[in-house]
Amino acid sequence: xxxxxxxxxxxxxxxxxxxxxxxxxxxxxxxxxxxxxxxxxxxxxxxxxxxxxxxxxxxxxxxxxxxxxxxxxxxxxxxxxxxxxxxxxxxxxxxxxxxxxxxxxxxxxxxxxxxxxxxxxxxxxxxxxxxxxxxxxxxxxxxxxxxxxxxxxxxxxxxxxxxxxxxxxxxxxxxxxxxxxxxxxxxxxxxxxxxxxxxxxxxxxxxxxxxxxxxxxxxxxxxxxxxxxxxxxxxxxxxxxxxxxxxxxxxxxxxxxxxxxxxxxxxxxxxxxxxxxxxxxxxxxxxxxxxxxxxxxxxxxxxxxxxxxxxxxxxxxxxxxxxxxxxxxxxxxxxxxxxxxxxxxxxxxxxxxxxxxxxxxxxxxxxxxxxxxxxxxxxxxxxxxxxxxxxxxxxxxxxxxxxxxxxxxxxxxxxxxxxxxxxxxxxxxxxxxxxxxxxxxxxxxxxxxxxxxxxxxx
Amino acid sequence: xxxxxxxxxxxxxxxxxxxxxxxxxxxxxxxxxxxxxxxxxxxxxxxxxxxxxxxxxxxxxxxxxxxxxxxxxxxxxxxxxxxxxxxxxxxxxxxxxxxxxxxxxxxxxxxxxxxxxxxxxxxxxxxxxxxxxxxxxxxxxxxxxxxxxxxxxxxxxxxxxxxxxxxxxxxxxxxxx
Numbered sequence: 001x002x003x004x005x006x007x008x009x010x011x012x013x014x015x016x017x018x019x020x021x022x023x024x025x026x027x028x029x030x031x032x033x034x035x036x037x038x039x040x041x042x043x044x045x046x047x048x049x050x051x052x053x054x055x056x057x058x059x060x061x062x063x064x065x066x067x068x069x070x071x072x073x074x075x076x077x078x079x080x081x082x083x084x085x086x087x088x089x090x091x092x093x094x095x096x097x098x099x100x101x102x103x104x105x106x107x108x109x110x111x112x113x114x115x116x117x118x119x120x121x122x123x124x125x126x127x128x129x130x131x132x133x134x135x136x137x138x139x140x141x142x143x144x145x146x147x148x149x150x151x152x153x154x155x156x157x158x159x160x161x162x163x164x165x166x167x168x169x170x171x172x173x174x175x176x177x178x179x180x181x182x183x184x185x186x187x188x189x190x191x192x193x194x195x196x197x198x199x200x201x202x203x204x205x206x207x208x209x210x211x212x213x214x215x216x217x218x219x220x221x222x223x224x225x226x227x228x229x230x231x232x233x234x235x236x237x238x239x240x241x242x243x244x245x246x247x248x249x250x251x252x253x254x255x256x257x258x259x260x261x262x263x264x265x266x267x268x269x270x271x272x273x274x275x276x277x278x279x280x281x282x283x284x285x286x287x288x289x290x291x292x293x294x295x296x297x298x299x300x301x302x303x304x305x306x307x308x309x310x311x312x313x314x315x316x317x318x319x320x321x322x323x324x325x326x327x328x329x330x331x332x333x334x335x336x337x338x339x340x341x342x343x344x345x346x347x348x349x350x351x352x353x354x355x356x357x358x359x360x361x362x363x364x365x366x367x368x369x370x371x372x373x374x375x376x377x378x379x380x381x382x383x384x385x386x387x388x389x390x391x392x393x394x395x396x397x398x399x400x401x402x403x404x405x406x407x408x409x410x411x412x413x414x415x416x417x418x419x420x421x422x423x424x425x426x427x428x429x430x431x432x433x434x435x436x437x438x439x440x441x442x443x444x445x446x447x448x449x450x451x452x453x454x455x456x457x458x
Numbered sequence: 459x460x461x462x463x464x465x466x467x468x469x470x471x472x473x474x475x476x477x478x479x480x481x482x483x484x485x486x487x488x489x490x491x492x493x494x495x496x497x498x499x500x501x502x503x504x505x506x507x508x509x510x511x512x513x514x515x516x517x518x519x520x521x522x523x524x525x526x527x528x529x530x531x532x533x534x535x536x537x538x539x540x541x542x543x544x545x546x547x548x549x550x551x552x553x554x555x556x557x558x559x560x561x562x563x564x565x566x567x568x569x570x571x572x573x574x575x576x577x578x579x580x581x582x583x584x585x586x587x588x589x590x591x592x593x594x595x596x597x598x599x600x601x602x603x604x605x606x607x608x609x610x611x612x613x614x615x616x617x618x619x620x621x622x623x624x625x626x627x628x629x630x631x632x633x634x635x
Contacts, residue, residue, distance in 0.1 A: 091512040091624070093520075182528050184512040188626035214549035218540050228549065262540070323625060328528055343528045348537065353508070353530050353631035355544055361629030362552040 002028055008418035010439050013387055013411050014380040020193040021371035025421075026319035032421050033300050034059030037246075038140070038147040038160045040302040040313055041065045041075060043327070045144065045180035051094045051109055057315040057323070058148055063137060064088050064098065065146060068109045073141065075148045076111040076134035087134065091184060098134075111136050143172035144180065153426045163397035164248035164298065170286040171306055175274035177332040181311055182343050185325040186352045192364035194301055194316040195417075197324070200360070201295050201303030201312070202249045203241055203409030206385065211363060215355045223259040223293075239292065239404030242396060243412025245436050247299035247420075251404040256293040257307035260356065261345040266338030270331060285395040297409075299416060304329065309342055310350035320368055326351055383410040391445035392437075399440045402449075408440075415439055460507065460525070460618045462604050464569035464578040476568045476579055476605065479612045484561035487634050492542040495634070496535075501606055501613040506533040508619040508635065530631060531619065541632070557589040559633055571604075576615065579603045587633060595628040597621060601635065 002025060007016040019025055042054040042065050053066040055078060062078040064087070078086050085102040088095075097114065098107045106115035111134035116127055138149040140157040142165060147157050158165060172178050190197070200207065209216070209226035216227035225231035239256075243249040257271055258264040271291045279287035293307035304311040309329040314322045328346040330339045350357045371377040389402035401408030415436070423429045468476070479499075486495040500506075508531040509523035525532060533541070544550060565582040585597045599622050604615040619635045 089513070090515045090518070093515050093518050095515075184510050184528075186510055186528070186530055186626075187624060188628065188630070190629050211551070214544045214547040217547050217549060218544045262537075340526055344532050347528050347530065347532065351528075351530055352626050355541060355632075358630040358632035359550070359552070365629060 002421075004418050004422040008414050008421075009380070010411075010415050010418060013384045013407070013414075014382055015414055017371045017377040017379055017381055019417075020196065020368050021319060021377050023319055026316070028421060030059045030316070032423070033417070034150075034316070036149070036151040036154055036420065036426065037300055038149045038154065038157050039300075040298065041139070041146045041148045043144055043181035044073075044141055044146060046092065046183060047073065047146070049094060051096055052092075053088065053095060053098075053109070054092045055088050055090065056313075056325075058137070058150065059316060061150075062086065063148060064134075065139065065148065066095075066109045070110075073139050073146060074110050075137040075139040075146075077137065079134070080105055081113065081132040081134060107134055143168065143178055145172070151426065155426065155430070160246055161248065161298070162246060163244040164246070166397055167242065167244075167250065167286075167289070170278070170282060170289050171329075171331075173282070174290065174331060175277040175333065176281065179329050179331050181327040182330055182339070183327045185313075185327050186347070187326075188324045188352045189317075189321065190324050190361055190364060191321050192361075192368040193319055194314045194322045196364040196367050197312070197314050197322070197360070198297045198299075198301055198303060199410055199413055200364070201305070202247075202297035202413045203243075203251055203295070203407055205239075205241075205251045205253065205295060205404045206407075207360075207363070211359045212356050215349070215359060218355070219260065219262065221259060222256055223253075235403040235405050240393075240396070241390075241401035241404055241406050241408045242398045243401075243409040243415075244398035245416075245433065247413045247416030248297065249398075249409030249412050250294045250296035251401075251406075251409065252289055252292040252294045253404045254288065254292050257291045259293055260305075260308040260349045261342070262348070263341055263345060266335070267342050267345075270334050270338055274331075274333070297413065299413065305350065308349055309346045310354075312350075324352075383407040383414065387411075388442045389445060390440055391442045393446045394450070399437050400446060402445070411439070460505070460602065460604075460616050462571050462573070462576065462578055462616075464571065464580075466570050468568040468570060468577060472577075473566070473568050476577065476612065477566050479605070480563045480566060480581065484563055488559060488561060490545075490556065492545055492634070496539060496542050498611070499614055500535065500538065501608070501615045502535050504533075504535050504538065504614055505616045506531055506538055506614075506619075507617065508532075508621065508631075511620060511624070513624050530621075531635075541634075552589075555590075557587055557633075560586045560588075562586075565600075568605075575607045577605045577607075577612075579605050583635065585633065585635065587628065597626075597628070597631070597633075597635075598623070599635070 039058045047067045050067050050069045064078045065075040068074045080087050080100040085100050087098040087100045104117045108114045113129045113132045209229040213228045239253040241251040258268050278290045297303045301314040311327045311329050313325045328343045330342050386406040390408045393400035483499045509529045562584040568577050568579045582600050587595045599620050602618045605612040606615050
């Protein structure tokens with residue numbers, strides 16, 4: 001029997017190493033997390049015309065997402081209702097229908113079964129076509145980002161994102177036209193538990209200076225000072241970290257959006273030119289985030305770096321392996337040359353052969369693999385950095401940590417991980433909507449800090 | 459450069475010289491002599507490119523990837539130099555102890571072009587990477603190069619690297635192809 005309270009200790013901010021290794025925990029994750037959360041599928045820029053499709057994964061389930069002839073988006077399980085074979089074997093494309101290679105059953109772009117070979121002669125016209133549609137999946141999109149959900153009782157996508165959507169709007173709406181994703185995605189295998197990169201992106205700016213020392217040293221510039229943690233930096237003044245309901249979270253380094261991009265003139269100019277209208281449209285607090293560099297995870301497995309603009313999904317393949325899919329985010333209003341340069345720089349730093357990407361893999365593999373040892377995984381992992389240096393903020397929703405380096409959003413991620421793994425239903429999760437942040441008890445942290453700062457200013 | 463047209467096949471002697479150049483290049487990379495590789499085997503106007511190739515249906519009419527698309531490698535000389543520089547910082551923790559990377563370069567076919575000093579050369583590769591205790595990965599694919607005759611040797615003007623695998627079965631591709 002899995003005891004989630006024991007595996008994830010909210011009060012002491014520790015997690016059992018078993019969560020990166022045990023098969024029974026993973027099986028429960030597929031049921032309770034991947035089976036109940038909204039999972040990223042595709043971006044609408046990939047699915048513009050009727051018949052445009054993209055094949056992806058939700059947990060370990062193969063899924064097709066497609067633009068139906070009526071203009072709506074549909075998603076269904078990529079498995080023939082006859083004997084289970086795949087009905088689509090391409091990465092993407094445009095089609096009028098999906099035809100199973102096995103016996104030739106034909107499905108429309110809404111998943112309905114429209115033709116069966118030898119229907120009259122061999123089924124004697126007695127096949128109930130209407131009951132044999134591909135199993136459909138709830139699908140919805142937020143600012144063009146398409147998500148799917150297996151659970152009919154889950155909240156709407158917009159409610160699932162909650163305050164995280166408010167933050168996402170900073171650049172998903174931005175100056176008005178928003179963003180698109182550039183693919184097709186790079187894909188690679190990483191032999192780690194899916195939560196290792198998810199937690200890394202949600203809240204780990206701490207590793208940047210050390211893990212990425214070599215790349216930062218070559219890069220120089222504003223982030224070069226982080227290399228080897230040598231620079232004496234006032235970390236509490238350079239950014240914040242945020243966790244919101246449902247485990248989403250991010251950290252932001254102020255004014256560092258383009259920091260990882262070697263060539264950045266066009267990109268920087270675009271951000272500078274659009275900043276005033278972001279401020280006007282969305283207000284000063286979000287304008288302050290707009291030219292920052294963000295490390296983020298949308299719970300559970302969709303991570304990205306806004307600024308660097310790499311966008312990733314960690315598809316689980318058992319407890320000890322993932323597929324990493326990587327796209328690049330570009331603002332729709334950028335000119336073509338700037339878009340190309342952003343794509344190039346993002347792939348160069350965090351693509352499959354990325355100068356920074358290449359630093360991370362080994363840590364993630366070993367953080368997983370070591371737990372093969374039973375005495376190793378009998379221990380806990382620690383995420384107590386700056387406990388208490390966090391709380392509600394007058395300008396920013398959720399719980400806000402003191403600096404971009406801290407583990408506030410780790411704690412938020414695992415708080416929700418424990419909650420959803422323990423909960424029998426979304427109803428039980430909804431019941432805690434007003435108390436989810438009780439585990440961050442220092443409610444006056446920001447009031448005191450901002451007052452102290454104001455006093456110094458006087 | 460990637461589309462430079464291949465004309466007649468080169469002579470036996472020139473084919474031998476090209477093959478020897480490739481084996482020398484592989485030896486430099488195996489021995490981690492990356493700076494020497496860059497300085498002697500790579501032209502200053504190089505374009506080093508590994509596109510992302512989707513699995514598409516045969517009837518799919520969309521264009522093949524171009525260097526304007528997102529790519530795994532899309533480097534000029536300075537960008538390659540930066541990759542080499544990173545490996546020399548002493549701060550690439552995963553390369554200490556270093557990986558063993560072995561290059562098998564085969565199926566070399568070299569052709570003249572309309573440019574007297576430039577050849578189009580096709581080759582296949584198997585690159586085997588061993589790390590740590592049991593970590594092992596293999597990368598199989600092909601290269602379409604443009605080589606320029608420089609002095610007694612050759613320099614790489616463009617290299618299009620195509621991997622056969624859609625999903626890279628390795629934690630990264632921070633190796634040279």
